[in-house]
Amino acid sequence: MAALLEVSGLTMRFGGVTALSGVDLAVGEGELVGLIGPNGAGKSTLFDCLTRRCAPQEGRVLLAGEDLARLPAHRVAGRGVARTFQNTALFPGLSVRENVMAGAHRHGRAGFWGAALGLAAGEERRLRETADALLARFGLGEYADHPPEALPYGTTKLVEIARALAAGPRLLLLDEPAGGLAPAEVPAFAGLIRRLHAELRLTIVVVEHHLDFVLSLCRRIVCLERGHKIADGPADAVRRDPAVVAACLGVTR
Numbered sequence: 619m620a621a622l623l624e625v626s627g628l629t630m631r632f633g634g635v636t637a638l639s640g641v642d643l644a645v646g647e648g649e650l651v652g653l654i655g656p657n658g659a660g661k662s663t664l665f666d667c668l669t670r671r672c673a674p675q676e677g678r679v680l681l682a683g684e685d686l687a688r689l690p691a692h693r694v695a696g697r698g699v700a701r702t703f704q705n706t707a708l709f710p711g712l713s714v715r716e717n718v719m720a721g722a723h724r725h726g727r728a729g730f731w732g733a734a735l736g737l738a739a740g741e742e743r744r745l746r747e748t749a750d751a752l753l754a755r756f757g758l759g760e761y762a763d764h765p766p767e768a769l770p771y772g773t774t775k776l777v778e779i780a781r782a783l784a785a786g787p788r789l790l791l792l793d794e795p796a797g798g799l800a801p802a803e804v805p806a807f808a809g810l811i812r813r814l815h816a817e818l819r820l821t822i823v824v825v826e827h828h829l830d831f832v833l834s835l836c837r838r839i840v841c842l843e844r845g846h847k848i849a850d851g852p853a854d855a856v857r858r859d860p861a862v863v864a865a866c867l868g869v870t871r
């Protein structure tokens with residue numbers, strides 16, 4: 619399997635705190651990888667480095683062989699990297715549909731706001747069709763005109779994933795997608811991600827504290843602890859790894 623993402627020697631320090639220390643990670647095209655680790659392990663910081671929200675002091679991030687550090691941060695999404703956030707980050711002033719349309723704007727010539735302002739009516743129609751198709755796929759069509767703040771938390775998580783997918787990413791980074799879901803909602807949610815992965819042939823990295831969820835979803839698991847990668851391999855082996863058990867003890871929910 620060709621590596622879509624190749625991270626090597628990644629080190630990110632915030633003042634005296636080393637959030638990532640020489641992390642190497644290769645993710646093959648089409649893989650679904652779980653990223654686990656206790657609080658403060660560096661998981662979100664790794665996502666921040668992959669999306670250029672952080673500029674690591676050392677190391678490289680290659681996407682399909684291209685060094686992301688050489689790109690302006692706003693071009694990273696255009697290269698096909700999309701993410702969701704630990705706490706959903708939907709735009710409160712926009713409807714659910716408009717939120718998803720905003721996610722699609724990287725493909726637009728006039729851009730989302732230009733389209734929304736009527737500068738390119740055809741473009742806006744195309745964005746709207748993309749958004750509505752995604753909302754239908756997620757069973758969210760009935761909420762298209764609602765403000766996101768009126769929806770249950772679990773539903774806003776789905777809208778956020780739909781928004782990330784609207785950009786047509788090659789690499790989807792999900793930061794604690796199951797966080798805040800009711801236990802009864804988790805298996806169906808895992809099924810949805812599995813289907814998206816299979817049907818869209820996406821490459822996905824999922825950060826998750828919910829170990830049962832991530833272990834059931836991903837064949838391969840990577841574990842970080844205090845900025846170091848301490849395990850990387852098949853889920854069955856990683857879940858039994860004594861270093862992983864020690865690091866993650868107490869984070870199972």
Ligand SMILES: Nc1ncnc2c1ncn2[C@@H]1O[C@H](COP(=O)(O)OP(=O)(O)OP(=O)(O)O)[C@@H](O)[C@H]1O
Nearest residue numbers: 632635636637655656657658659660661662663664
């Ligand atoms: N912007 C920042 N400024 C200073 N320190 C930061 C910043 N972002 C992260 N850190 C520190 O870097 C370390 C790694 O944090 P990070 O949020 O990446 O961990 P995490 O594994 O995602 O944790 P959690 O599971 O709690 O979300 C922590 O010690 C955190 O306090």
